[in-house]
Amino acid sequence: MSRLDSFIRRMSAQRDCLNWSAGALNGVDGPVLELGLGNGRTYDHLRSLFPDREIFVFERRVNAHPDCIPDQAHLILGDIFETLTGFAARLPAGAALAHADIGSGDTELNRQMAVRLPELLAPMMTPGGLVFSDQPLSHDGWRPEPLPEGVPADRYFIYRT
Amino acid sequence: MSRLDSFIRRMSAQRDCLNWSAGALNGVDGPVLELGLGNGRTYDHLRSLFPDREIFVFERRVNAHPDCIPDQAHLILGDIFETLTGFAARLPAGAALAHADIGSGDTELNRQMAVRLPELLAPMMTPGGLVFSDQPLSHDGWRPEPLPEGVPADRYFIYRT
Numbered sequence: 070m071s072r073l074d075s076f077i078r079r080m081s082a083q084r085d086c087l088n089w090s091a092g093a094l095n096g097v098d099g100p101v102l103e104l105g106l107g108n109g110r111t112y113d114h115l116r117s118l119f120p121d122r123e124i125f126v127f128e129r130r131v132n133a134h135p136d137c138i139p140d141q142a143h144l145i146l147g148d149i150f151e152t153l154t155g156f157a158a159r160l161p162a163g164a165a166l167a168h169a170d171i172g173s174g175d176t177e178l179n180r181q182m183a184v185r186l187p188e189l190l191a192p193m194m195t196p197g198g199l200v201f202s203d204q205p206l207s208h209d210g211w212r213p214e215p216l217p218e219g220v221p222a223d224r225y226f227i228y229r230t
Numbered sequence: 231m232s233r234l235d236s237f238i239r240r241m242s243a244q245r246d247c248l249n250w251s252a253g254a255l256n257g258v259d260g261p262v263l264e265l266g267l268g269n270g271r272t273y274d275h276l277r278s279l280f281p282d283r284e285i286f287v288f289e290r291r292v293n294a295h296p297d298c299i300p301d302q303a304h305l306i307l308g309d310i311f312e313t314l315t316g317f318a319a320r321l322p323a324g325a326a327l328a329h330a331d332i333g334s335g336d337t338e339l340n341r342q343m344a345v346r347l348p349e350l351l352a353p354m355m356t357p358g359g360l361v362f363s364d365q366p367l368s369h370d371g372w373r374p375e376p377l378p379e380g381v382p383a384d385r386y387f388i389y390r391t
Contacts (some may be wrong), residue, residue: 077245084238110232113233
């Protein structure tokens with residue numbers, strides 16, 4: 070499989086999982102947390118799926134398409150390990166969805182993410198919420214969700230909080 | 231349609247068109263020209279489709295995955311308007327396929343490309359070869375090819391030389 074094939078599979082898996090989440094969060098209130106804005110494509114998809122929810126985006130440095138940049142109140146700039154910590158107090162009822170597409174080519178950084186991210190996110194999520202990640206995460210209170218049909222295993226990870 | 235949807239469509243259209251080209255060039259000899267290496271995904275796909283053809287890549291500055299960088303003999307660095315001109319002499323029998331995924335957000339640059347690229351490429355192509363582009367191109371000797379089934383119109387343009 071070429072890198073082009075593999076990339077299309079990964080993007081499609083992401084899209085299919087996000088689309089599935091819209092139904093899977095029926096009846097679960099709360100905003101959406103997008104960790105990493107990147108080019109803004111996923112953010113654009115999230116706001117099309119969740120037009121009635123607030124979406125807070127955490128990003129170190131914005132480098133997205135101008136149409137895909139949240140307003141200042143919904144864009145939290147800085148190192149997510151620091152900004153997430155301070156943000157928890159602003160979400161007393163918790164978030165419904167956290168989307169963390171933050172894996173990089175840096176294996177050590179990925180390993181740190183996989184350990185620290187669940188600790189940071191867990192107190193910010195509402196019961197019955199969803200955490201999406203391109204890396205496997207582990208937390209006692211989280212239950213892995215089966216992936217939507219057709220999504221290859223190990224491309225995406227979904228947890229119910 | 232979100233930007234994520236649109237992006238997946240564009241990548242899939244590109245892949246479907248490239249896959250189609252492998253059969254459509256049966257019996258047409260010649261190397262492949264890749265204008266713009268980018269992240270190297272398309273190059274990786276081209277070499278999986280055409281393992282027995284030389285692939286020459288034209289790029290201003292390499293910023294691709296290390297596994298997707300051609301050897302020095304097949305990587306032509308510089309402004310493609312200059313490097314293509316000089317390269318024609320190295321292909322007396324012409325190229326079978328030229329792939330130009332070079333559209334940018336810069337409308338004026340796209341317009342220049344659409345005018346100058348056919349002039350530069352036409353003398354480098356073998357009769358019966360194919361030119362792929364993400365922008366519409368026009369040249370007297372070129373015939374537009376119908377897009378493979380399922381590829382949305384105006385996402386991709388194919389010409390038989």
